[in-house]
Amino acid sequence: xxxxxxxxxxxxxxxxxxxxxxxxxxxxxxxxxxxxxxxxxxxxxxxxxxxxxxxxxxxxxxxxxxxxxxxxxxxxxxxxxxxxxxxxxxxxxxxxxxxxxxxxxxxxxxxxxxxxxxxxxxxxxxxxxxxxxxxxxxxxxxxxxxxxxxxxxxxxxxxxxxxxxxxxxxxxxxxxxxxxxxxxxxxxxxxxxxxxxxxxxxxxxxxxxxxxxxxxxxx
Numbered sequence: 001x002x003x004x005x006x007x008x009x010x011x012x013x014x015x016x017x018x019x020x021x022x023x024x025x026x027x028x029x030x031x032x033x034x035x036x037x038x039x040x041x042x043x044x045x046x047x048x049x050x051x052x053x054x055x056x057x058x059x060x061x062x063x064x065x066x067x068x069x070x071x072x073x074x075x076x077x078x079x080x081x082x083x084x085x086x087x088x089x090x091x092x093x094x095x096x097x098x099x100x101x102x103x104x105x106x107x108x109x110x111x112x113x114x115x116x117x118x119x120x121x122x123x124x125x126x127x128x129x130x131x132x133x134x135x136x137x138x139x140x141x142x143x144x145x146x147x148x149x150x151x152x153x154x155x156x157x158x159x160x161x162x163x164x165x166x167x168x169x170x171x172x173x174x175x176x177x178x179x180x181x182x183x184x185x186x187x188x189x190x191x192x193x194x195x196x197x198x199x200x201x202x203x204x205x206x207x208x209x210x211x212x213x214x215x216x217x218x219x
Contacts (some may be wrong), residue, residue, distance in 0.1 A: 003181035004207045005160065006200055007083075008038030010193050015048055017197040018056070021204040024181065026056035027083060029062035031073050032063040037193035038185060051170045059083050059105070067092045074100040079103055080113050083127060086113045092121035097124075105160065110143035113151060120155050127183060129131035142169070149177045150207060171209050 006018045007027030018026045029038045030045040040048070049058040060077045063085035064070040070079055074082050074096070081103040084093070088106060097104050103124040108116045116126055128148050130141040142164030152159045158180030166187035174182055188203050191194035 002179060003183055004043045004197070004204050005057075005183040006181055006188060007060060007162075008036075008185040008189075009048060009195065010038060010044075012048065012051055012126065013039070013067050014197070015052060016093060017159060017195060017200055019053050021197075022206050022208075023200070025059050025081070026052060027059040027061045027183070027185070028077070029061045029070070029214055030038070030077065031060075032085070035067075042073060042076045049077050050081050052123070055122070061085070067095050067184055070096050071099045074102050078082040081124070083107060083148075092169040093122040094118065094200070095100075097122075110147050110163065114149065116151055116155060120157050121159050125158040125180060126151075127160040127162055129183075145173055145176045148179070152178055152180075155219055165203075167206050168201055170203055174207055 003024040004022045005027055008029055009015045009018060009026050015026055026038060028038055028045045028048050029036055030042050032039055038099045046059060052058045058079040059081045060074060060079040061083040062070065062073050064073060068086060084104055093104050093106060105125045105127050106119050106123050107127045107129050110128055110130060110188035119126060130143045150159055160181045160183050161173060161177050161179040162183035165182055165184045168183055184203055188195055188199040
């Protein structure tokens with residue numbers, strides 16, 4: 001069964017919709033150096049994480065300049081997991097894990113297979129995304145699913161598939177790649193930074209139908 005993370009939640013109503021849809025994890029974006037409509041400050045990120053119901057994993061999505069900045073952000077927000085954008089080494093990832101006692105999921109682009117292999121033993125999971133030139137995600141661009149499937153077969157770490165996923169294509173993506181989890185941000189929005197609650201529900205349902213037929217979606 002593929003797990004589902006809905007990322008880029010900016011308010012309590014959207015977080016509740018994610019929980020009610022049956023998602024496994026919710027992502028809150030904070031402390032990123034790129035302009036994002038999904039970013040909230042660390043105080044708001046901490047508030048959102050604290051209101052998540054039991055059994056909904058909270059994920060801080062961040063792009064710190066240094067490992068120490070990552071540690072400070074995690075200590076402020078206290079998420080269950082930190083999703084780490086940026087060029088961090090296996091040793092730096094290990095430092096962040098040890099200092100925060102929090103699971104660390106580094107992000108790699110679809111074309112960074114060699115880097116994914118280097119980070120494999122240091123990470124709790126690896127998230128494969130279509131990133132921009134700065135290394136930030138949330139581009140809404142679909143990646144190379146065949147390349148991702150090869151990494152799923154090769155890596156020890158669980159693989160989270162992101163990049164251009166929507167309610168309409170998530171079942172096919174999950175069938176082809178067989179990831180541990182799928183991750184969506186812009187694919188479930190009614191406007192930048194605001195979730196379409198019906199789309200969130202469809203995404204979660206269709207991800208769960210990866211081995212069967214995806215739900216027909218009519219607008």
